[in-house]
Amino acid sequence: MSLYDEGHTIAGWTGVAIAAVGSSGVGLGVCTASLPAVVGGLVIVAVSALVTWLFHLSGWGKPPGVRPRDQWGMRVRDTRARQGHAACVACRLAGRGRSAVNAVPVAVAQGEVRAES
Structure with missing residues (x-):
């Protein structure tokens, strides 16, 4: 199963x-x-x-x-829905589930790396 x-x-x-x-x-x-x-x-x-x-x-x-x-x-209701789910497209569309902790680093033109949230 x-x-x-x-x-x-x-x-x-x-x-x-x-x-x-x-x-x-x-x-x-x-x-x-x-x-x-x-x-x-x-x-x-x-x-x-x-x-x-x-x-x-x-x-x-x-x-x-x-x-x-x-x-x-x-x-059974999902109690974590307010915070959003990390890999969930529906939560991302609503602006949930994305924080500085799980942000993806983005390369800047000058060669710097910064976290995009």
Whole structure:
């Protein structure tokens, strides 16, 4: 059994359910040649991405990587979501999970090296 347990979260399942409705709307619009239905379905798919992102930031999504077995349940909320997850794209987009401790050094034109945060 895998130790990663990816996708078993409230954020993940809610996003997939909303995206399925949006995809159905796009498919219906394509079959009926209805541009408003296609656009409406695409808007719903975009909303699903935003809802998933907001749920993840509020603690209902889990960070990538290995987690202890007691945190595998869907109803277990992530208490580290406020600080952000180091390797998480969603947290980086929200400005979380990046500090001077894990900053990447950047080479400056004069040859100096400084930490970018």
